[in-house]
Amino acid sequence: MLLIRLGIILGMGLTLLRLRPAFDDAIHDGVDILSLSLGIEAPYLQDPVAIGAFHAEENGVMVIASAGNSGPLPSTAINTAPWISTVGASTIDRTFVSTVLLGNGKAFQGSGISLSNLSHSKIYPLAFGKDIATNLSVVSQARSCSGGSLDPRKIAGRIAVCITSNSTVSYETMILAKAKGNPTATILPTVEVPRYKPAPIVASFSSRGPGPLTGNILKPDVTAPGVAILAAIVPFGEKPADYGFMSGTSMSCPHVSGAAAFIKSVHPTWTSSMIKSALMTTASVYDNIGKPLKNDSGYYANPHEMGAGEISPHNALNPGFVFETTTKGYLRFLCYYGYSNKIIKAMSNTNFNCSKNSSHKLISNINYPSISISKLDRHKVATIVKRTVTNVGSVNATYAANVQAPSGLAVNVYPKKIEFSENKKKVSFKVSFKSKDPDSGYNFGSITWWDGQDNHVRMVFAVNIVQ
Numbered sequence: 001m002l003l004i005r006l007g008i009i010l011g012m013g014l015t016l017l018r019l020r021p022a023f024d025d026a027i028h029d030g031v032d033i034l035s036l037s038l039g040i041e042a043p044y045l046q047d048p049v050a051i052g053a054f055h056a057e058e059n060g061v062m063v064i065a066s067a068g069n070s071g072p073l074p075s076t077a078i079n080t081a082p083w084i085s086t087v088g089a090s091t092i093d094r095t096f097v098s099t100v101l102l103g104n105g106k107a108f109q110g111s112g113i114s115l116s117n118l119s120h121s122k123i124y125p126l127a128f129g130k131d132i133a134t135n136l137s138v139v140s141q142a143r144s145c146s147g148g149s150l151d152p153r154k155i156a157g158r159i160a161v162c163i164t165s166n167s168t169v170s171y172e173t174m175i176l177a178k179a180k181g182n183p184t185a186t187i188l189p190t191v192e193v194p195r196y197k198p199a200p201i202v203a204s205f206s207s208r209g210p211g212p213l214t215g216n217i218l219k220p221d222v223t224a225p226g227v228a229i230l231a232a233i234v235p236f237g238e239k240p241a242d243y244g245f246m247s248g249t250s251m252s253c254p255h256v257s258g259a260a261a262f263i264k265s266v267h268p269t270w271t272s273s274m275i276k277s278a279l280m281t282t283a284s285v286y287d288n289i290g291k292p293l294k295n296d297s298g299y300y301a302n303p304h305e306m307g308a309g310e311i312s313p314h315n316a317l318n319p320g321f322v323f324e325t326t327t328k329g330y331l332r333f334l335c336y337y338g339y340s341n342k343i344i345k346a347m348s349n350t351n352f353n354c355s356k357n358s359s360h361k362l363i364s365n366i367n368y369p370s371i372s373i374s375k376l377d378r379h380k381v382a383t384i385v386k387r388t389v390t391n392v393g394s395v396n397a398t399y400a401a402n403v404q405a406p407s408g409l410a411v412n413v414y415p416k417k418i419e420f421s422e423n424k425k426k427v428s429f430k431v432s433f434k435s436k437d438p439d440s441g442y443n444f445g446s447i448t449w450w451d452g453q454d455n456h457v458r459m460v461f462a463v464n465i466v467q
Contacts, residue, residue: 036053087252097111215373260272273323318454328352409435
């Protein structure tokens, strides 16, 4: 029986100084996959997560990490190094609805989890967060019931009303209501709504691209379930619980780690970049009613929000072909980004040397399963990127390219057909991008390679048009 070792590094109580030893220990223990529900904002070679992940990648360990919970603002994604699989969060096809019944008979229904056994007959007084603050200095925080801002003595026997516009904060009790006088209410037990539609939806808190360090690598890579996930929790209080419902990219990251372990168990010789490619190129971009994935505002989600889409582990077992990114390719990325030979050698402990023509725009040519171009001048010639793919499907196969692009962006693939054979397992192709007077800003699309049978290999692209 094949054993896949999955390592988990959690951020709670873990200082930056302890991160490097944590990676070293995981590598020494022989893990296959590392799941990281943590991250910071820092340049690549000043980021202990990125450095530790690089060494893990050098040793054949796949690193999967959370994209962060700073959405829906753009350029908020973390863990954006190309050797990390960066995960956004989406909803699941199950929701939980609670009803708040006011003393005046009015009912408010919304998403929430109440494990109470309260009934219509048992009511409690309401207390607004700002009125039960621990002291005057935290009134603004108490308004939204931020942790530690409420006075336990004042809240006892009452239901807290928390007013907030921050959807990333979870509260044991949240009521959004308007009331006068001395209002009372009860919270009825939560009702589960299965097979909820539409789902999945990109979570509002999920951090977005383009990557804050470079727009020439598309991040996040994929999304996975990260809202209202039943998870083990750190016990606290007089009656600690072992499990709770939690939301965040810290929840979606382990889903991808599990999917990667599933793929590794079937394809033990696949490298981390092959597994990442399989998860990305087979990801779903449709919800459970057959419509394109949306964000929580009701608009179609773009690759800066969902990456290549929602993971589909079963489809990823047979991706057709994959985009392999090597350690040497990642070193070239660091050269293109602007790091010197001296810094790269010190970090990687190699004799690798950067080419003399290294430039930031060449990052787009890293052999990645998606394409991103941070600057495409509408008045200049086309930008051309190259990719090389490795066949992992039928020995003899022919794929044809189908391009979906906005009307103002000319995207051409050549050759338009690629062929694999017993003696030809790797094939290269190029993609040109040329402005046809599209809207300024990012334009999104995809290239899907089809073998005429079951394999559809989809790579997304993001192209920023500048004046």
